[in-house]
Amino acid sequence: MRLVKLATCNLNQWAMDFTGNLARICSSIEKARQAGAVYRIGPELEICGYGCEDHFLELDTCTHSWECLGEILKSGLTDGIVCDIGLPVQQGGVRYNCRAFCLNGRILLIRPKLFLANDGNYRELRWFAAWKHSHELVEFQLPEVISAIRGQKTVSFGDGYVQFLDTSVASETCEELFTPNSPHSSLALNGVEIIGNGSGSHHQLRKLNTRLELMQHATSKAGGVYMYANQQGCDGGRLYYDGCACIVVNGDVVAQGSQFSLQDVEVVTAIVDLDTVVSYRGAGSSLREQASQVSQIPFVKVDFTLSEPCNLLTSFPTLPIEVRYHIPQEEIALGPACWLWDYLRRSGATGYFLPLSGGADSSSVAAIVGSMCQLVIKAIQEGNEQVLSDALRIGQYKGNEKPESAEAFAGRLLHTTYMGSENSSDETRKRAEQLAKEIGASHLNIKIDIVVSALLTLFSSVTGRMPRYKVDGGSHTENLALQNIQARIRMVLAFMFASLLPWIRKKPGFLLVLGSANVDEGLRGYLTKYDCSSADVNPIGGISKQDLRTFLKWGGANLGYPSLLLVEAAPPTAELEPIRENYTQLDEIDMGMTYEELSMYGRLRKVFQCGPVSMFKHLCHRWQGKYSPREVAVKVKDFFRYYSMNRHKMTTLTPSYHAENYSPEDNRFDLRQFLYNTRWPWQFRKIDDLVQMNDDASDGPVDSAALQEAVNRQKPTDAEAAATTAAGFGVPAAAAGNPKTGKGV
Template structure:
């Protein structure tokens, strides 16, 4: 048996943190050595951090990357162990995202990425070029200070693999696993037995299954050992890299790391039997036939033996294990919580300030911070030294008196405030207080009526007119203005408290203000620009309302916050208008669409790239038997009108944890304009033509669901001839002025 012990890792790297990144790389190599591994793979661009973005255009970034590699090569870290390290490299005046294979103080090969990630959250083609010379290598001239360490002036650079005395190793980088013709297929057919993937793959709800299925499928078809390393943590932006480093052999997962963890360095090892790979491949006739005619990939010969034949000192071959998956509710509890902890400890802040309304969204954020506190206390109990240092610094604990439980920690770092007005109900006030108490947060109850009244009085003194709510006979403009005053006052108060509460409590530092607008409200624009949706960071800005409600039910039972159950059961309301016997403000009535519909519109718009016509056609099929084509057309027009009217709000959206791939987030993810022709004349005319065709074809009669509200009950009617919802038409203003929203 050819037994090889391999090591892969999750590293919590931080963009441009060269000291910290190098320290964590060194620690991972040392741990791999201590475990007896002879091959170690790390995450994508681990030296610089993956999220450097336009810093990759700076020559300093590349130079510092080489300087870090020089420190590794000049030490004994690579003695007896092959290290696959990710860093940016320039060759021939072109910058590449690369893997550097090192052994015994030498560089064996630098392999550039062949297929770059350039959609969704990724813009690699902005900073790097793909290696386009298929199955070719050139010589890279090393920087002089590297040559002085390694005595090498040139090293192979390009699409090649390493041939050892007993096996072959190659690299595949992140996106290449997801491509239709992945490099690992060609490599396997060339006899490469171990393929390492240094990755920078972010967390997204329900995404881990896809990642693991690709690895299992790839090695199931062509055999081999697949080693996957990943970033873990907040790299400095909206993404959370969720780790889950693993080793897959012949279609079976034999080792798996954590998906959400507060560990900065996690090393996962496995003992793999290369003879099992050879036997697996040899038993598949079609694989042998394809391999026999496969074009050859360049090889770099290395006079080094990795395996230990019939030597079980490193252990027996690792057996298949059951893959661990988290349910989506658990992912919401853990992913944003770990992201928040990284952001808090790296920002210099001493806690969070959360406007807690007692509604589903802000309560979800509070529960996520509570989950964060639970994860931190768990890490303390496990003896995580880095977490101990961070907790003592952030929450001002003496080292001998760290928090006893999550409530103790929450009292110091989570500060919630209920900002009630004359329109707020006693129910939301009570729910807010109960939840804060269960989590352990320091809670304030503030009345904002005097501030709101002062602003209304100021307006009246300037104009001689006093605005009124619509239930009291006011116009749409008056009603919106009075709602938005409350919403924006809350933002001002939140930032005042975030700045001054530490001073009041004789503590240094400042609090980060947390936002709580969900992805569906962002898509519809159902938020007030520069209200409580304006914050420092937002852990739920990429999560749908439906997923949040499921999380609240899950959290009531699994996080120990029973107050969440009552919060989830309450109908969503902004509480910005007066409550009357015959009128209660409700989100879905205000929006003219349900949250379930919004999620569907979002997926069709972003994931399936639907415009108004194709969305209408899709929904006619989906909702056949429930709605007539005319009713579907009205819904589609309503959505696109509101979406386009409010799109400008996305330009100021609080940086949000990315968890859903239909996020409308303007800055990094959803690159669409924010100034539209909101009448959509051509598209809506085409929709109307489609409706006529369907009506002329005399489709089977439509049976309306009796337990679902009709569109007439929840949606605003279109303004005559314009195709714009009447409510929206009343909200349109010039100069990018904020439109209708909620707190």
């Protein structure tokens, strides 16, 4: 038996925090050494942080990364242990995303990334080039900061691996695991037994299954050991990196780290018998045949042994384990909560302010903050000194005081306010109060009518006119304007209270305002520009309404907040229009589509890259028997009209936690124009042609009323057309597509 102890890790790195990142890297190496590991791998670009973005264009970023690597090499931490470390490297005037294999104060090999992530949330080709010289090593001149340590002037650079006396080690980097022709295939056929993957992979609902299945498939197909390291936490942007470092052997997971944790450094180890890799590979005839004719990958020879003599009484390989997966509701409770904790402790703020309406969205945000407080208390009880230190500072504890319960901690850092108006109901106010009490938040009830009235009085004094709601005989334009006033007043009040509440309570600092618009409402534009959708951060901006409703049910039973069940049972409503005996404002009626339909439109638009015609064709099949092609046509055209009319709102969305792959977030993820021809004349005409062809083929009677309705829907109202024109020139459009207003009443 050739037993080797291996270590991988989750690190909570922060972009451009070289001091903190270096400390966490050193801590992980020390923990791996103490555990007896002989090979340690860390996350992608761990020295500078993965999310540096355009800071990668600065030479300083590469320079500081080399300086940090130099500190590691001269510290003695790499003596007797191979360390696989991620950093950016300039070679031949080209910047590469690299892995540096280090041992005994020297660099053994620098391996650049072969395939870059350049879609969705990733723009690596903006900052790096891929190494295009397949199976080729070149000589790289090391910078003075490295060569001055032990006199090493050069190192091999390129597509290769490290051959030790008893085994071989190579690396992939993040995206390369997901590519169709992954490097691990040819590496395995070249006899490489251990492959490490330093990754910067973000959390997305239901994504972990895909990641782990790819690793299991890679090693079950060709044998071998696969080690996965990942960043964990918020490194300064919208993404949360969800850790889950793991080690896989011949298709079996033998070690798995946490997916959601407040730990800054987590090291995962396993003892692996490399002889099982040889046996596994030797049993496959096709593998032997392919390996005998594969092109050879160059390697660097190193006079060092990773394995140790086997003592059958004291040394045992780590046995396979059952993979742990969180259900989506748990992911919503844990992922955004960890992200919010990192954001809070690194921003210098002393807490969060949330306009709490008693509705599903703001209640979900409140529950997520409550979950964050529960995680903090749990980590403190488990002895996490870093979390305790941050909690004492943020909560402004004095003397020997320290957080004792999640509710008491929430009372110090979560401030909620119900901003009611004459249109608000007692039911929503009571739900908001009850939930705030269950969480432990510091809660206020205020009425905004006096402020709204002052603005309307000002408007009337200038114009001589007073707008009315539609239920009182007002026009569509008046009705929207009256809703938007309430919504935007709440935004102003939210930031005022966030600034001044600490002062009122004689505490220093400031509060961060939390937004609560979900991904579907962003897609539809069912929110008012610069209302309570405008905040500092939004933990649910990438989560669908359907997932939030299932989370509320789960949270009511598992987080200790039973009022969430009442929230989930209530029909979604903005409560911005007067309630009458024969009229109640409801979200899905206002939008003209259900949340279930919105999720479908969103996935087809973004994930399946469907335009109007392709979406129409797809939904005709999916909804066959439920809606006729003519009805599907109306729905598809309605969606694209409202989507394009309100697209301008996506340019001002509050930075949101990314959790859904059909997010319409304009700034980083979904790059599309915001000035559209909302009539889509060519595309909608093609849809009408397909509907007519279907009618002609079926020889059925033409539904003239439905046809006229479809034609009428293609023509925006004067108010909608004006709103679209105004939006295109950067003017906030009060009448843009009957937007929902006042998220966070």
